[in-house]
Amino acid sequence: MFLRISGFVLLSALALSAQQSPPKSEVQDVFPEAKALYVDLHEHPELSSHEERTASVLAGKLRALGYEVTEHVGGTGIVAILKNGAGPTVMLRTELDALPVLEQTGLPFASKVQAKDGAGHDVPVMHACGHDLHMSALFGTAEIMAKAKNTWQGTLMLVGQPAEETISGAKRMLADGLFTRFPKPDVAVALHDANEYSAGQVGYVPGFFNASADSIRITVYGRGGHGSRPDVTIDPVLIAASITVRLQSIVAREIKPGVAAVVTVGYIHAGTKGNIIPDEAEMGLTLRARDPKVRAHLVAAVERVAKAEAEAAGVETMPKLENFESTPSVYNDKMLAAHIVPVLDAALGKGNVAENEPIMGSEDFAEYVNAGVPGFYFQIGASDPEKLAAAKAQGKLPPGPHSSKFAPVLDSSLNAGITAEVAVLRNLLQGTPADVKNFTEHK
Template structure:
């Protein structure tokens, strides 16, 4: 039997009101169903956007996706690592390709003014009532992911292997990937040969894609430092051990880890985001608490900075005559996200034939974090690509004016819906077809 081409040039169908987004070309069978499918995806997106759930509370979101995947013929396992969903579509011998989406929203009050804006309220982990919004594009990720699942389920004659759909909870708190792996994600289910994910960005126009080979996102660690002093009256500081001064010296000394102990060629950030101490103008407190975030790419730099923070805190306490050493607690966040360079090149080449090379661009790594990194650390070649969301004319105008567009986690974060969703589905479907086996 003649082998059917997986990735002929396509995209004639990818149009939105106002004209075509990208260069037209005949679509392959796997994508040409997108026009008919789009109204269903649009309705799903609006529903997901209006009904976000906080991290570790994604029960209804997971159930909606699981139900749709079952109807498509996937073997669906819910409640993996909390509210995680794993869905398998087996289609003969071939690679196992994992597509991951995140499920959770953020405690942000939406101010987009959209007719389908979220008005959801919920209680956070502390029991406080908060507004909830998909302010990081997870609704786009889920809709693109389900659209890809639908198209591939309907065109099984075009590929071979196992499609593995992972709906991951608790990305926003850096816990979901670890929880799913701890619950046997790669032991109870096939360990994938490849893992692919998208993340929305406002720094690119809708209809375009950005990529970063190698390190793309930083590791994230939270460090809590409690410096102990001896409290007393502010008029008699000689009778005290002042932890406020101790904290000030510590904060300044910590920056020498970046400027004097780390190679200037290796990225690293130490930010003291919060200082808590004291109650009144004339009272020297017994203690001061510092909250730090630490960002790096390479494990050895991460290890050196964390060790240095503890060393400096202890040294400053000793130099101040503190009654006891400081408490230094490190909460592991997420490791750095490393995009497998060979896999990145392969996917960029495949997607470029579909979107047109002018609609793809390489972008520098950033110091944000993402727990998609956990899958790569577990031994799976992985790539996360950046999906543009900003309406093209708006993007051009903002760039010309030097205007900063709303970033993820902003209350006005709003994708150019149709262009973004169509491109997300097309990119994920193209990536899956490139990696799955041929008939």
């Protein structure tokens, strides 16, 4: 039995269930070790670009399964390759890094780690975004794929990416030859846990899913002096405040209503004492958009506003603008999504796969898609069904990623993550690279 979507032939959900969804016994066999890995990683989180232990542990486990593992790709990144005859190359990515968050989950294996951040400050560290769940699911998936090579053909490429939280790790891995030193994938897949879904459920978005992100630092230069003599100074605090107010007009008056765009000023740092006008002020911004043209407009408009307000104040030196963290929007290949959704339906059961709305959060999985690889990025539920229902009844959600109280419902979330990844990989690792291209927009 076949289905035709956009003119291309796809296996029916019934056939997919029989051929590619992992039997429960396969997942049960790998689950204890995957869960133990989760506990270990959760107890030992590491900040972005410092994932030395994390990468070493995951690399060692993948190497023991028979994967050809390369470490220190783009810093602390790892690439694990398993070749299984002729066929397509499919990439599955996980993140390695944690966040500077003080854990308040009350778990018996809660993190007690303290580390120094990039500025040298002592900070608590926690896997508050669920990257430990992602790594554990990838490991369980890797073990099943290695043990059942009769169920697929081609090249499986597993990527452990550092520094997702600073949206810099994907760029570094690509710059270090991810798609030249290693086979360039025909498609790339990744998942992320989500508190808006019950454990065992999946959410997806065809087309633009996550927004682009640009972190802008603006240094405003003035002329300092005594707070009682503002007439002989040029006040950078006032200029920064004027810039902040004016920036809000970009989205309100320059972007078409209904088009997704965000300009947020997260901080203004200036001065040391109430009666001193400082020489400079620093501002931190985040810009979000889905459409690349809107993104370019936001970046240009921020520079225009900052310089215009400074000029209006009569500055002697124009502001300095630095775009120090950036990533494009995550775009899910629509044809690939249409192909994979029945696979997930078959693996997790009808009613457990739902189309979601795009979000304004960002993810540097976008860099791989931007490098010419069709991608599918989806969400895996992490919430207790009863707690989720109770929270929604009050118009809320349970604690989610980046919260100090975020803790996935481990057993069912991890089980579903492994099940979903194995089903998707087995489906994609069939036939030839040309066959894979037939169900993507990249011809």
